[in-house]
Every structure is written in C-alpha cells, then in structure tokens.
Amino acid sequence: MTSTSTPTSTTTGTPTGKVHLTPEQLRAFGEELDAIRQRVIADLGEDDAAYIRDIVATQRKLEVAGRALMYLPPAWPLAVAALSLSKILDNMEIGHNVMHGQYDWMGDPGLSSRMYEWDNVCPSEQWKYSHNYIHHTFTNILGKDRDIGYGVLRMDEGQEWHPYYLGNPLYAFLLMVFFEWGVAMHDLEVENIVSGTRKLEENKALHAGIMRKVKRQALKDYVVFPALTGPLFPLTLAGNAAANLVRNVWAFNIIFCGHFPAGAETFTQEECLDTVDADGKPEESRGHWYYRQVLGSANISGGPLLHLLSGNLSHQIEHHLFPDLPARRYPEIAPEIRDLCARYGLEYTTGPLHRQLFSVAKKICRLALPTRRTSTDGEPAQGPVTEPIAA
Amino acid sequence: MVAERISWESVRRVGSRITTPLSPDDYLRLVNPLWTSRELRGRIEEVVRETDDAATIVIRPGWGWHYDHKPGQYVGIGIQVDGKFHWRSYSVSSPPRRSGGTIAITVRAMPEGFLSEHLVSGLEPGTILRLAKPQGDFVLPDPPPARMLFLVGGSGITPVMAMLRTLHRRGSLPDVRLVYSSTTEERMIFRDELRSLAEEHDGFSLHEQYTDSDGVLSFPDDLEQLCPDWRERETYACGPAPMLDACEEAFEAAGLEERLHLERFSLDLGGDGAEGGTLTFSNTNKSYDADGAETVLEAGEAAGVGMPYGCRMGICHTCTLTLVEGTVRDLRSGEELSGPNERIQTCVTALAGDCTLDI
Numbered sequence: 081m082t083s084t085s086t087p088t089s090t091t092t093g094t095p096t097g098k099v100h101l102t103p104e105q106l107r108a109f110g111e112e113l114d115a116i117r118q119r120v121i122a123d124l125g126e127d128d129a130a131y132i133r134d135i136v137a138t139q140r141k142l143e144v145a146g147r148a149l150m151y152l153p154p155a156w157p158l159a160v161a162a163l164s165l166s167k168i169l170d171n172m173e174i175g176h177n178v179m180h181g182q183y184d185w186m187g188d189p190g191l192s193s194r195m196y197e198w199d200n201v202c203p204s205e206q207w208k209y210s211h212n213y214i215h216h217t218f219t220n221i222l223g224k225d226r227d228i229g230y231g232v233l234r235m236d237e238g239q240e241w242h243p244y245y246l247g248n249p250l251y252a253f254l255l256m257v258f259f260e261w262g263v264a265m266h267d268l269e270v271e272n273i274v275s276g277t278r279k280l281e282e283n284k285a286l287h288a289g290i291m292r293k294v295k296r297q298a299l300k301d302y303v304v305f306p307a308l309t310g311p312l313f314p315l316t317l318a319g320n321a322a323a324n325l326v327r328n329v330w331a332f333n334i335i336f337c338g339h340f341p342a343g344a345e346t347f348t349q350e351e352c353l354d355t356v357d358a359d360g361k362p363e364e365s366r367g368h369w370y371y372r373q374v375l376g377s378a379n380i381s382g383g384p385l386l387h388l389l390s391g392n393l394s395h396q397i398e399h400h401l402f403p404d405l406p407a408r409r410y411p412e413i414a415p416e417i418r419d420l421c422a423r424y425g426l427e428y429t430t431g432p433l434h435r436q437l438f439s440v441a442k443k444i445c446r447l448a449l450p451t452r453r454t455s456t457d458g459e460p461a462q463g464p465v466t467e468p469i470a471a
Numbered sequence: 472m473v474a475e476r477i478s479w480e481s482v483r484r485v486g487s488r489i490t491t492p493l494s495p496d497d498y499l500r501l502v503n504p505l506w507t508s509r510e511l512r513g514r515i516e517e518v519v520r521e522t523d524d525a526a527t528i529v530i531r532p533g534w535g536w537h538y539d540h541k542p543g544q545y546v547g548i549g550i551q552v553d554g555k556f557h558w559r560s561y562s563v564s565s566p567p568r569r570s571g572g573t574i575a576i577t578v579r580a581m582p583e584g585f586l587s588e589h590l591v592s593g594l595e596p597g598t599i600l601r602l603a604k605p606q607g608d609f610v611l612p613d614p615p616p617a618r619m620l621f622l623v624g625g626s627g628i629t630p631v632m633a634m635l636r637t638l639h640r641r642g643s644l645p646d647v648r649l650v651y652s653s654t655t656e657e658r659m660i661f662r663d664e665l666r667s668l669a670e671e672h673d674g675f676s677l678h679e680q681y682t683d684s685d686g687v688l689s690f691p692d693d694l695e696q697l698c699p700d701w702r703e704r705e706t707y708a709c710g711p712a713p714m715l716d717a718c719e720e721a722f723e724a725a726g727l728e729e730r731l732h733l734e735r736f737s738l739d740l741g742g743d744g745a746e747g748g749t750l751t752f753s754n755t756n757k758s759y760d761a762d763g764a765e766t767v768l769e770a771g772e773a774a775g776v777g778m779p780y781g782c783r784m785g786i787c788h789t790c791t792l793t794l795v796e797g798t799v800r801d802l803r804s805g806e807e808l809s810g811p812n813e814r815i816q817t818c819v820t821a822l823a824g825d826c827t828l829d830i
Contacts, residue, residue, distance in 0.1 A: 114803070118803070122804075125554050126554045127554075129553075129555075144498065180788065181816075184791060185554075186556065187549070187556035187558075188551075188556060190497065194791060199492060208788075209781070212781060212782075212786075213781035213787045213789050217781070296488075299491075300491050304488055304489050305489060369784070403786050404787075
C-alpha cells in the first residue's frame, strides 16, 4: 500500500467513459486492489466452506425433489421450478464459481476446479480454457476476447458491420433459447473456420469431448428420466426440456448484463500495452488490467436472491477483478471497490436487472444496423475500429 | 463377497446414467457422509485419551475402504480446519481386521504441530475426515522373526503397538524385547497395556527408560546392558531423528545394518524461508533445480515438461497442479503451501525446498 491520493482532479474524462490514469496512478490503483485481495484471502475459512457446502446440498435436494415431483402430474409446474432452480444453482453459484478455482484452497475434491463437471452440455475442461483463460485474461479486448458477441453477434461498434448482422436480434434470441448449446459450440470457433483462420482438424478433439458430454446429458434428461416415469414420458420430457430452457434464458440474460450494457467499455489491443516487459516487449501492466476489468464490466443491483441465482455475477466488476475469490465475498467488498473507483474517477457501471436488460436489448438492435457517426440516442460512436472478430 | 461387490459396482455404474455428470455417491453422501467412494472417508467413533498430550482416535472408514493395513503401516488423515483440508500421516496403532471394521491412530500433540494439537483435543466423535490408503515398509514380517528387538522413543510406539497387538491376538509372542524411551512415566503412551502384555507373555519383556530422570540411551553401550543379544535380533526402531541416527550408526559399526528396520516420522518438508530446490515430476521422474524466484511453471517448462498454463498472472487456475510433497511459496503473498495433496497455482508459486509435482 502506498498512495491514497485522490487523483480525480488530474484525470481527463473522454466521451467513452475511459479516463486517463498516469502509470503511477495505475500502479497505486493496482496495489490497492492487490491489498483487498490479500485481505480477503487471509480471511477465508469455515464460513466460506460451510456456505458452498450448503449451496451444494440445497442444489442436490432441489434436483432430487424436481425429478421426484415429475411422478405427480398436478405438481408438474413445481417439478419444473425445482429442477430449473437446481440447474441454475449448479451452473452459476456452484459450477461457474468452483471451476474458477474459488474453492480450490479447501482441498476438497468435490469442489475442485480441476474435477468439477457441471450439468451443462459444454464440457468443463473446454469452458475453463475459453472462459477462465481467454475471456478473463483478455476481457473486452476486441479481436482477443471471443465473448464479445460470442462469434455470432455484433455487440460493439468496433466490430465492422456486415449485412449478416441484420439478424442480430434473431441470433440473440436463438442464442438465449439454446444458450448451453451455444456455450458448448463456442470453443469450436466456427466463425474462425468460416473466415479461414482456423482449420477444421483443430476441432476434432474438442468435437469428441462435446459429443461425449452431449450424449450423456441428453440421455439423462430426454430419455432415461422420462422413461423412468413410464406413461408420463412426454410430460417428464417436456418438464426436463422446460427446466433446461429456463436455465438457458436466465443464464443468457445474466451473462449479457455483464459486459454489454451501456457504460461497459471495450479496448483495442494497442491501448492495453501500457508498459514493457524485461526484454522491452510491450505488455499490459497489472494496474491497467484491473482498470480494464472495471471499465469492461457492469453490475446488476438487487437483493440477495438475485445475487445467489446469478452466482454473484450480479457483481461482475468484483468478479472480474478477483475471479478466484469465493463469489459470496463480492457483495461484501463491493462498497469498497465502488469507493476506490470513485477516487480514481472510474465509472462503476451498475443498475437494476430490467434497466440493464433493456440497455443490452437496445444495443443488440442498434448494432444490427451500420454504425451512424452522429448518434441520436445520446450514446457516443466508438473510437478506433479494429479488425472484426466475426466475418 | 467379490460377486456382491461387482454387482454393487454395476448398480452404481447404471445409477451414474441418471446422476451424470455427478456420481450417485455425490447424492448418497448427503444421506450418510460415509456413503461415498469418490474419496476415502472416515468418521471418528471415539477419542480415547492416552496421556495428557496424546490420544487414540478410532475411525470407522466409509465406502471404498477395502484396505487391510499391515501392522506397522501408516495412513494419511485429512482434517478440515477452517474450511481447508490438512493432511498428515499417522501410524495405525490397531491391529488389522479388528472386529467392527475400525482403525485407530494414536497422536501426540506436538508443540508446534497445529494439526496434531487439533487431533488430540479438538475433535468430536462424529467428525468426518478423509483417509489415504495404508502405506509403509516398516511392517511386521509374516511369519514374524523368532527373535525381535523394538527400540522405541516417544510416540514412535504407535506402529510397534500395532505389531505387538497383532502378535498378542495370535496368542503367541515370540522372543520380543521392547526398549521404550519416554521423557517421563506419565507421558509414556500405552504403558499399562504394555505392562500387562509383559506379565501375560513370558517371551515379551519391557524396559522403560525415563529420559528426563535417567538420561537418553546411548548406543550401543546401553544396549549391551539392556539387551545383550541385540546382534542376534531383527531390530525395529521408531522414534525421534537423533535416536534413529544413533541407532543406525551403532548397527552400521557392527556391520548389522540389514537387521535394522527404521521408521522416520518427520520428513524434511522445506519451507521456513528456504528458497529454491529440486523439483521432481512424479509421472516422468524428471527433475530440475529451480531457484527461489523462478515460478514452478517456468521450472517445469525449462525441464521440458508439458505444463498446463493460462493467464500466467494467477487468475485463471488453468495451471493448477497437485503438490505431492514439499513446500512452495506464493509469490504474491509470501504464504507457504505444503504437500501432500496441496493444489498449487504453478504460475505464481516458487519452490521453498525440494518438491514433487503430480504431473
């Protein structure tokens, strides 16, 4: 911990919400964040372990209840609700967070990032690569972060317009409905194969892994469990499909509120190279990485239930600063992060779910059309245009 | 028995079709914590105080524990303290196949051993712990040698106790001499049981050495007094390092090293400010000398091992590997992490002493 100066007076705001911090300010900003991380790490203990064990037990009970209630046709809506909740908890508060390594410190194999497999058609091994490494390291860098539009959508002015993008709202709707399938296909980088920058052979091993997981997941939800309910087969099948759909829609909406609402910034590769390494090669400083995580992410304000069901991704900013801290700690450190951002003049983007969703939907529709240089809705046209990540 | 187990396995395999991607055990263990074989677990049945600072912990292993330890072997015990599993190895003090299917370890609280302290005084019956299967070559041969000498110091009695109990249960102690050192009589674990064994069996004799008042045994001089025929006996020694070193020296001097069997408790774990060391990779047995600034990831790459990696800044956990033994230092916080079974982020840790990695 060194400086606690308030640098707001020396920063210059730009229309994009990016502010210029000097190298010293970036370093001080990074050191303050490192200190917060160290403090939370040192404080991890029985409460965190008990919390995640409770969530796991709740999720498993909900799943068993949901599967069992399928035998009672009048309780069908209840069964779907229980199973949907179970899948949402498994994917978000448990799966996403465990696979980030948030609970690796416990040394419990059931909660280990290396071993956890989620109730989702995307194999955890592939997801961890594209999410933990690619997305979290290169967050919101155009041409590097494949989560900007997931290779199918135009989510940033920096992506060059193409008539294909007239379907932006339709693609987004389909991605929402089939979200787990979209996540599974994400790693195949289909758009890069179309554009010729990736070879089909590179997908062979990935493909085998996906098919194995898909078979197991589909067999469970669409064959075995329906068959186990005998004459209720169609009802159970519909119930399981509904639960997967609910989870898909929820996860899509939470995740799209993470980086796409108005206020979340994208970066070019060049502007992230703010320092040089020991060999004189340009690289990004730790402070700038933190700075980019804050400006590139957006929170959702709401109550404890929203935070739980979103896997605390409602605290996307805190998650992106400290992806491997147990997510239940994000609400606790959020006021401090917000204060820190204010002191450095950085915008801390947040808003209630409906507002963030509306902002994202508006962006999806707006970007279906070519970027107009003079914007009428008050949102500024973006700065430098880099190479598109989708053809 | 075998047929039963095979069919049970196949039931579980079929069950995993509906519990995929988890296993049936992930659900069953919520009903009973011992109903899982995904990891070896046990429940503490009883904590029996042996002395002021030592206790015997009786453990009922859960599913998947098919291991019958040989008398003298040790097991790994994983205890969750403040949410984190800590692992230590302890000799099993109970004989194999004890009725009721439990195993027992006997632990002395060490002055700086926070886990042993916790085991002795902080554990309630019903606590769930994790187990690692029995290991170790310090075992009673079958059939046992006709003439044996046990040289024991302090809590080194535990593996020897398993051997003596096994012999006793078979009803025939051969010619066995036990020379047992303890600081005081009060701190001597199992003294009552040993005395009654000595009364019951003509072949078994016990010497109690209280080192606070009588001094430490010197080898081989005191041995000549206490066990004049020590050269003709298979000797098993377990105790503090200085005692074992002295034993080893005496047996080597007499050219009898093949008669001496040693069990050393403490390994050099590194840490305490050590920097760098030899990094060994367990799957290939490759090794590499790393300094204290080089990350484990860099060391692995320099050694030509295909290390998993990602962000190289400690956020993505792609590079996480299991430390089999040794100590590493987290370069961000300076915190030291020790094996076995510790998961370490190789991109932000460096060696603090010799280490073995599971890759």
